[in-house]
Each structure stands twice: as structure tokens, then as C-alpha cells.
Amino acid sequence: xxxxxxxxxxxxxxxxxxxxxxxxxxxxxxxxxxxxxxxxxxxxxxxxxxxxxxxxxxxxxxxxxxxxxxxxxxxxxxxxxxxxxxxxxxxxxxxxxxxxxxxxxxxxxxxxxxx
Amino acid sequence: xxxxxxxxxxxxxxxxxxxxxxxxxxxxxxxxxxxxxxxxxxxxxxxxxxxxxxxxxxxxxxxxxxxxxxxxxxxxxxxxxxxxxxxxxxxxxxxxxxxxxxxxxxxxxxxx
Numbered sequence: 001x002x003x004x005x006x007x008x009x010x011x012x013x014x015x016x017x018x019x020x021x022x023x024x025x026x027x028x029x030x031x032x033x034x035x036x037x038x039x040x041x042x043x044x045x046x047x048x049x050x051x052x053x054x055x056x057x058x059x060x061x062x063x064x065x066x067x068x069x070x071x072x073x074x075x076x077x078x079x080x081x082x083x084x085x086x087x088x089x090x091x092x093x094x095x096x097x098x099x100x101x102x103x104x105x106x107x108x109x110x111x112x113x114x115x
Numbered sequence: 116x117x118x119x120x121x122x123x124x125x126x127x128x129x130x131x132x133x134x135x136x137x138x139x140x141x142x143x144x145x146x147x148x149x150x151x152x153x154x155x156x157x158x159x160x161x162x163x164x165x166x167x168x169x170x171x172x173x174x175x176x177x178x179x180x181x182x183x184x185x186x187x188x189x190x191x192x193x194x195x196x197x198x199x200x201x202x203x204x205x206x207x208x209x210x211x212x213x214x215x216x217x218x219x220x221x222x223x224x225x226x227x
Binding site: 004042044048093105108 | 215
């Protein structure tokens with residue numbers, strides 16, 4: 001079974017530029033999550049999708065971050081414009097359904113450096 | 116609010132040493148508790164879980180017991196191996212379908 005795929009693995013941009021990350025969850029997984037992991041901290045949930053609907057985006061900085069999962073499969077997370085404090089690893093995860101949210105399968109992450 | 120606190124790392128041990136990584140939580144009610152592990156270059160993966168007080172989760176020689184009286188879920192292993200070197204995250208979910216709340220992670224380095 002293929003795991004959660006993310007791209008790119010690394011990205012370096014200057015502040016005020018925009019960037020997009022892509023995630024393809026495990027086939028058949030209805031729930032998809034985006035996390036931000038700042039160095040030395042645990043992952044923090046940014047947004048959770050159930051199929052193509054948003055379940056929780058309470059910690060997403062909506063003035064600069066956006067995410068979509070249009071067909072209920074893969075997803076993109078965008079930052080525009082980026083700030084220095086956005087430097088982090090962005091993790092995508094999926095679970096079979098929302099009620100099994102404890103068993104999430106994580107991708108390798110995208111390491112973003114904003115200079 | 117709900118939160119998880121782990122002991123700071125890095126923790127450096129010799130092979131076959133005993134491991135304890137402390138984890139305490141703050142939550143209203145009775146959350147479910149988890150340990151996730153992140154091996155170098157890989158994504159996080161679920162290591163073990165416990166869903167109610169006094170439950171013991173176990174996997175790959177690791178164990179953790181859900182202690183409601185001390186609000187703790189310490190991770191233990193009797194004899195670590197070099198291959199156990201990774202970052203370990205304690206986490207909780209407050210209700211079914213809720214979001215995972217992670218601790219800050221503890222890096223473990225095992226030397227041969």
C-alpha cells in the first residue's frame with residue numbers, strides 16, 4: 001500500500017513570496033490533515049478535511065494560508081505572502097475516516113525555509 | 116485547554132539500556148493517549164495507544180500505561196537498540212474524531 005505522498009520535499013523562498021505544497025493521501029482515506037511543525041515543537045493542526053469539506057480550520061492563519069481538496073482526494077496548501085515565521089516542516093496526514101483520527105498516516109513532510 | 120508536556124531531549128543511551136520518556140497531559144475529562152515515533156527521514160507513525168485509565172499500550176517492546184491519577188503516559192523500553200534512535204511524540208485526542216494534540220517531541224539517540 002502506497003503511503004502519503006508530499007511534494008516538494010524542500011523549498012526555500014524569500015519573504016513575501018508565495019509557495020504551494022501538494023499532498024496525495026492513502027487511497028480510500030476520507031480524512032486529510034495539514035500540520036505545521038516548527039523546529040523543536042510538536043505538529044500543530046492547521047486544517048482538517050473530511051472528503052472535500054473542511055472540518056476544522058480554527059488554527060489556520062486565513063489571511064495568508066489557504067488549502068483545498070477539491071475532489072476529495074489530493075490537496076494543496078498555499079502560503080501567500082510568506083513570512084519568516086512560516087519556516088517549518090509542513091506535514092500531511094490521512095486517516096480512513098474521522099472517527100479513526102487517532103491513527104493517522106503521515107507523509108515525509110515539506111521543509112520550508114523563508115529567508 | 117488540552118495540552119501535552121514531554122521531557123526535554125536529546126536523550127542519549129547506550130545499547131541495551133532502559134528507556135523512560137516522561138509524558139504528562141492536561142485535559143478535561145478522559146482523553147485517549149498515544150505515542151508516535153518519527154525515524155530519521157520518515158513520517159510520523161503510530162507506536163502505541165491507550166484509550167482509558169489503567170490501559171497499557173505496547174508495541175515493538177515499548178510500553179506505556181495510562182495513569183489518570185498522575186495524568187501521565189510515560190514511554191518505557193527495557194533494552195533499547197540503535198534502531199530505536201528517533202524522535203518520540205506523546206499525543207492526546209480529547210474525543211472520538213477530535214484532533215491530535217502533540218507534545219514537543221523527545222529525541223532519542225542510542226549508541227552502540
